[in-house]
Amino acid sequence: MSVVVTDAEVTLADVLSLRLAMKEPLKSGTELVLRHRTTGVEREVTLGTPGAVAREATVAVSLAPLLLTAGRWDAYLRHEGKRTRLRSIDPGFSLDHLDAYALCKRTLAYRSYRTRNGYLALKIDDAAPAAEVRAVWFREGRFEVTGLLAYTGLEDDDSRHEAMLALHRKQTGARVSATATVQGVRFHAAVSLVDVLAADPEASGTWVPTLEVDGVGEPLRLGGWLDDVDGKRRRLHYPSARIDGVPIRPSYTADDELRIEVGG
Amino acid sequence: MKVSFLLSSAYAMRGDVRSILNLAGALARRHEVEVISLRRQKEKPFFPVAPGVTMRSVVDVRPGVRHLLPRGQVRTEVALWRVLRSLKSDVLITARPGLSVQAARHAPREVLRIAREWGRPAVPGPVKKFYPRLDAVVAATEPAREEWGGLLDSGPPVYAVPDALSGSPWPRSRMDNRIVAAGGRWVAARSYDRLIRAFAVVCASRPDWTLRLYGSGPEERRLRALVGELGLHNHVYFMGTTPDLTGEFAKASIVANTSHSADMGMTVLEAMGCGVPVVAFEGAHGPAEFVATGYNGVLVPEADEEAFAAALLALIGDERRRRSLAAGALDTAIHHAADEVSEQWERLFAELR
Numbered sequence: 001m002s003v004v005v006t007d008a009e010v011t012l013a014d015v016l017s018l019r020l021a022m023k024e025p026l027k028s029g030t031e032l033v034l035r036h037r038t039t040g041v042e043r044e045v046t047l048g049t050p051g052a053v054a055r056e057a058t059v060a061v062s063l064a065p066l067l068l069t070a071g072r073w074d075a076y077l078r079h080e081g082k083r084t085r086l087r088s089i090d091p092g093f094s095l096d097h098l099d100a101y102a103l104c105k106r107t108l109a110y111r112s113y114r115t116r117n118g119y120l121a122l123k124i125d126d127a128a129p130a131a132e133v134r135a136v137w138f139r140e141g142r143f144e145v146t147g148l149l150a151y152t153g154l155e156d157d158d159s160r161h162e163a164m165l166a167l168h169r170k171q172t173g174a175r176v177s178a179t180a181t182v183q184g185v186r187f188h189a190a191v192s193l194v195d196v197l198a199a200d201p202e203a204s205g206t207w208v209p210t211l212e213v214d215g216v217g218e219p220l221r222l223g224g225w226l227d228d229v230d231g232k233r234r235r236l237h238y239p240s241a242r243i244d245g246v247p248i249r250p251s252y253t254a255d256d257e258l259r260i261e262v263g264g
Numbered sequence: 265m266k267v268s269f270l271l272s273s274a275y276a277m278r279g280d281v282r283s284i285l286n287l288a289g290a291l292a293r294r295h296e297v298e299v300i301s302l303r304r305q306k307e308k309p310f311f312p313v314a315p316g317v318t319m320r321s322v323v324d325v326r327p328g329v330r331h332l333l334p335r336g337q338v339r340t341e342v343a344l345w346r347v348l349r350s351l352k353s354d355v356l357i358t359a360r361p362g363l364s365v366q367a368a369r370h371a372p373r374e375v376l377r378i379a380r381e382w383g384r385p386a387v388p389g390p391v392k393k394f395y396p397r398l399d400a401v402v403a404a405t406e407p408a409r410e411e412w413g414g415l416l417d418s419g420p421p422v423y424a425v426p427d428a429l430s431g432s433p434w435p436r437s438r439m440d441n442r443i444v445a446a447g448g449r450w451v452a453a454r455s456y457d458r459l460i461r462a463f464a465v466v467c468a469s470r471p472d473w474t475l476r477l478y479g480s481g482p483e484e485r486r487l488r489a490l491v492g493e494l495g496l497h498n499h500v501y502f503m504g505t506t507p508d509l510t511g512e513f514a515k516a517s518i519v520a521n522t523s524h525s526a527d528m529g530m531t532v533l534e535a536m537g538c539g540v541p542v543v544a545f546e547g548a549h550g551p552a553e554f555v556a557t558g559y560n561g562v563l564v565p566e567a568d569e570e571a572f573a574a575a576l577l578a579l580i581g582d583e584r585r586r587r588s589l590a591a592g593a594l595d596t597a598i599h600h601a602a603d604e605v606s607e608q609w610e611r612l613f614a615e616l617r
Contacts, residue, residue, distance in 0.1 A: 116508040135498040239492040
């Protein structure tokens with residue numbers, strides 16, 4: 001059974017839509033099997049087969065009823081107990097589509113992708129409201145950040161929302177905040193670095209930024225998740241600023257959350 | 265038929281290694297194929313190796329491996345001599361002038377000895393002296409064939425067979441991400457600094473586009489400093505190495521190559537295999553041999569960043585042109601399909617025997 005996925009996408013309604021190209025038509029009773037990569041749990045869906053002999057097929061599988069859990073799931077085709085892994089030539093997502101997908105409120109975020117060995121797989125994350133960072137600068141003694149709100153359910157229109165960027169230090173309980181602009185789902189915030197130093201002049205350490213937006217329940221974490229670039233700590237190096245001789249540098253944690261490191 | 269490839273190391277991340285492993289994988293479907301590395305530094309090869317290919321090495325220099333004799337040049341030469349003397353293959357393909365010279369001197373005469381060449385040799389003396397003993401020289405491109413033909417006027421016949429792309433299905437770009445990608449070792453010869461400077465110009469008018477650099481190498485610190493200096497930290501991603509460069513290129517809409525030296529252009533071919541147009545500098549070697557302006561990419565005539573940035577911007581602004589170039593790129597890549605290239609090699613073996 002030689003089948004190649006030529007187009008894969010998880011639609012906004014959480015439907016896995018695939019286009020398959022194959023040497024011989026799918027036999028009736030062929031199942032699409034999704035297998036969790038670490039636990040080995042399997043979920044299967046029987047594919048409807050067309051009456052006609054076709055070398056191409058489109059498949060649409062609704063993912064929510066399959067009760068998939070967070071993690072990575074590999075895709076197989078199974079017929080009479082014989083299982084073949086699905087090859088894919090499609091990257092499986094586009095970055096603009098991921099932005100559009102994050103506009104809705106969701107608890108699970110599904111994404112199809114092509115593995116490094118060229119197979120189709122699904123990546124499922126727990127989705128909580130978050131602030132996706134797109135750009136960071138140090139300008140005129142301020143730390144500036146812009147991006148968009150993900151999974152908040154806010155409309156992508158021109159309406160403005162009251163918002164506040166807050167920086168916390170867990171160890172000392174220090175807190176600095178500044179007004180942020182949120183228009184639709186885009187946000188921009190700036191905080192004076194002098195204020196950050198003044199709030200905790202003694203200690204050097206890590207500050208955790210959060211964005212508090214009116215109408216969104218809890219403070220949003222800032223980070224970079226809406227793309228295929230994992231490990232931003234290594235891949236994106238932000239420049240540092242020096243205020244009163246103290247170096248300040250934004251960076252990412254291992255989970256791609258934004259932090260501001262003060263001091264050496 | 266048994267075919268042996270001799271490389272300096274099949275474990276390294278280099279375009280020539282990639283090309284040889286692709287060819288070995290395609291030949292392994294019909295022949296017995298082994299890849300011999302002069303030195304083995306790693307546990308696993310960087311690039312995937314097809315299941316039918318046997319790997320072995322002349323000298324094992326993995327950390328922690330103990331040896332009876334001290335390591336050094338003489339020991340390597342003796343070990344290579346022993347391997348070549350006792351070689352029981354029908355065809356030996358050597359992928360470096362230094363190794364080809366050793367094969368010409370020591371490999372048994374009944375073995376078909378072929379040198380695989382990309383650029384011109386750094387030291388032509390031994391090449392001129394020993395290459396006449398070889399059965400053939402096979403260059404990767406037509407200009408390289410002519411150059412080698414001129415160098416070896418009394419020597420073996422010189423042929424041209426293109427590099428092979430991977431035998432597994434190539435990923436296909438949707439051309440909908442605003443990404444410019446570049447891949448390869450981060451060495452001075454690839455002049456990524458010029459690409460970053462050119463991208464600074466692009467960013468000034470199209471800040472929604474990002475540049476992704478794949479690879480690793482000694483230039484990393486300098487390039488990161490340059491990105492900081494130009495304020496491009498939000499736009500330039502240092503993606504690191506990946507064994508699946510084609511899969512990453514398939515996420516991009518343009519692949520850039522600013523290499524100025526003799527470069528074999530394997531990343532350019534891989535980009536074309538994904539259906540992504542290539543922007544490169546015009547030069548005697550490398551990318552310029554595959555890229556044709558208006559067909560599968562853009563060649564920038566002068567070696568300055570302004571012109572390169574202008575070419576990138578023109579392509580960024582014109583989606584229709586980008587898509588038509590992508591179709592041309594796929595068309596070019598078809599001639600480098602592993603099956604077709606391996607058949608060309610088989611015809612060559614039959615002709616030479």
